[in-house]
Amino acid sequence: MSASTTPLLIDGAPRHDDQHGLNGHSHVGGRTVRSAPVESHLHPIGSADLAHHPVPSGHEEIWRFTPLRRLRGLHESVPLDGDVTVDVTAPDSVRVSHLTGAEALAIRGISGYLPGDRPAARAWHDAEQTVLVDVPPGLEFTEPVAISVHGDSIQAATATHLVVRLGAQAQATVTVSQTGSVTLVDTTEIVVGEGARLTFVAMGEWADDAVQLAYHHVKVGRDATVKHVSLAFGGDLVRVAATAAYDGPGGDIDLLGLYFADAGQHLEHRLFVDHAVPHCRSRALYKGALQGKSARTVWIGDVLIRKAAEGTDTYEMNRNLVLTAGARADSVPNLEIETGEIVGAGHASATGRFDDEQLFYLLSRGIPAEVAKRLVVRGFFGEVLQRIGVGPIVDHAAEIIERELAITGM
Amino acid sequence: MATLQIRDLHVSVITDEAPIEILRGVDLTISSNETHAIMGPNGSGKSTLAYSLAGHPKYRVTRGSVTLDGEDVLGMTVDARARAGLFLAMQYPVEVPGVSTSNFLRTAATAVRGSAPPVRTWVKEVKTAMTDLDIDPEFAERSVNEGFSGGEKKRHEILQLSLLKPKIAILDETDSGLDVDALRVVAEGVNRYKTQSAEGEGVGIMLITHYTRILRYIHPDRVHVFAGGRIVESGGPDLADELESSGYVRFVGAPAAAL
Secondary structure (H helix, E strand, C coil), X not given: CCCCCCCCCCXXXXXXXXXXXXXXXXXXXXXXXXXXXXXXXXXXXXXXXHHHCCCCCCCCCCCCCCCHHHHCCCCCCCCCCCCCEEEEECCCCCEEEEEEHXXXXXXXXXCCCCCCCHHHHHHHHHCCEEEEEEECCCCECCCCEEEEEEEECCCCCEEEEEEEEECCCCEEEEXXXXXXXXXXXXXXXXXXXXXXXXEEEEEEEECCCCEEEEEEEEEECCCCEEEEEEEECCCCEEEEEEEEEECCCCCEEEEEEEEEECCCCEEEEEEEEEECCCCCEEEEEEEEEECCCCCEEEEEEEEEECCCCCCCEEEEEEXXXXXXXXXXXXXXXXXXXXXXXXXXXXXXXXXXXXXXXXHHHHHCCCCCHHHXXXXXXXXXHHHHHHHHCCHHHHHHHHHHHHHHHHHCCC | CCXXXXXXXEEXXXXXXXXXXXXXXXXXXXXXXXXXXXXXXXCCXXXXXXXXXXXXXXXXXXXXXXXXXXXXXXXXXXXXXXXXXXXXXXXXCCCEEEEEHXXXXXXXXXXXXXXXXXXXXXXXXXXXXXXXXXXXXXXXXXXXXXXXXXXXXXXXXXXXXXXXXXXXXXXEXXXXXXXXXXXXXXXXXHHHHHHHHHCCCCCEEEEEECCCHHHHCCCCCEEXXXXXXXXXEEECHHHHHHHHHHCCHHHHCCCCCCC
């Protein structure tokens, strides 16, 4: 770097870290927007009844960032009768069932999940089977339960339903690897029993033509610890809605995510943590990078602390690294707090190019500019990778990131 | 023997509006085995001097020259200045999430020394340097400066000083925010490096401070009073004694904060 005077942060949004007492605000492309204190989308009421979910126009709060015309009718009425292959590799004592018919329907909603929008409601009824992964109470597994989801065509749209259930005091890691070409609505319900510990990783490595609407709901048991990870790299349009609620005090969830959007890709994450139970903790850390024309990412981080949820401790952070011109990242953290009796609630969100102070620090130690940039960029992702803690997944994600960075010559 | 020569240095800070001139003609020569204390009230431009010498993009040199052993420092990139032998211990060291301290130190040492230090001697070297500065070895695996306390950050700066072995070291308010114990550890670290380097080429130190406290531990050969963006008086160590008793009043015309 020469003694250039151009600030390297191109977005108007300053690095922003703050703690909130009572009301939330959000940051949209550098502007600060008050979140509405009443009747906000932070009080979603789900329903399995399709009649409650009219076809969206795109102006709805929950759809306004998503290009509906690229959904191939998933939000309308296109039949969900296609095929994807779901394989589960699990240790012997983990019970894996492929439920169909009345059995499959009966288990839907076991996590407390109810569809919050039309594609979700359609998938609820149309998914042909439910894959149930059942980890018995008290058992601990170090070997992950490996689920692979693969599609060969985008022609026929498909819906899948997966249930992951950990009994009390169980410990497990579940990975879902997603590859190939699909037009898919997939629902994953995760039920984590009392004192259980789960790491759940969804790795999205779709082909360029894939369209996916994913709905993950986690019920965090009393004193349970959950790490939920979403890695989104592939696909034409991927939208992941991850929601969490607590079933008793002492629950703890980490929501981690990484995404890397190339030219034309739309990668969207919508988080919602519903704190309705006292003394629970939530953390969200999502980082994304964008490169190429019309690369697009959206991150919505909604946290609701209800009146009963005294002693809540929550913090969410989203950072986006814009590597080339012509890409756009939206980042909207929303925090709504109905009780003042909390441990902490805050959020941070920033979008920009390299952090110029970090770069200066490394340069001032003699590290050449190219090496310093590499360090800062890898450090950017490394902060999330370090926390995932599942070796093969971390290595694989790091490889994908290297491939992505090579595109911009980083 | 190295010499840093600053001549008639004028520097402006880049702001959203017009640039603002901060340094108004700084003249200073620092050679190996000399310690120069730059003392002055807040806002006098001391830190601007430090950051301009390191090449921070926020500052623009509008007049004057800086040379290190005759080489034009101002024409060098930030990293080239460091490789030429300049080191800036920052007042507010920057957190670099996701980059481990051990990786950072090794990358920096490789750049400054011109080749990667052999692993075995390097590990020992880092360990010894960390022990000398009372730094928990566990820090090596943490991200650079992330979650470090103020005192830990300052010790980490001096750790880099001892590993990167510069010819000229600029210590920008390294004493600020330190309690007496931490100040002593940091000062001992600086003195250790002074002694070690004196066996070789030696180090020239520019010690920027607001307070005389650190001068009890790191003894200056020369003391310069900085006010209004330049050096207004220079003297021996006794000048610091005068500042200790009378403050900066004589130089800025109004009572400054107590020393």
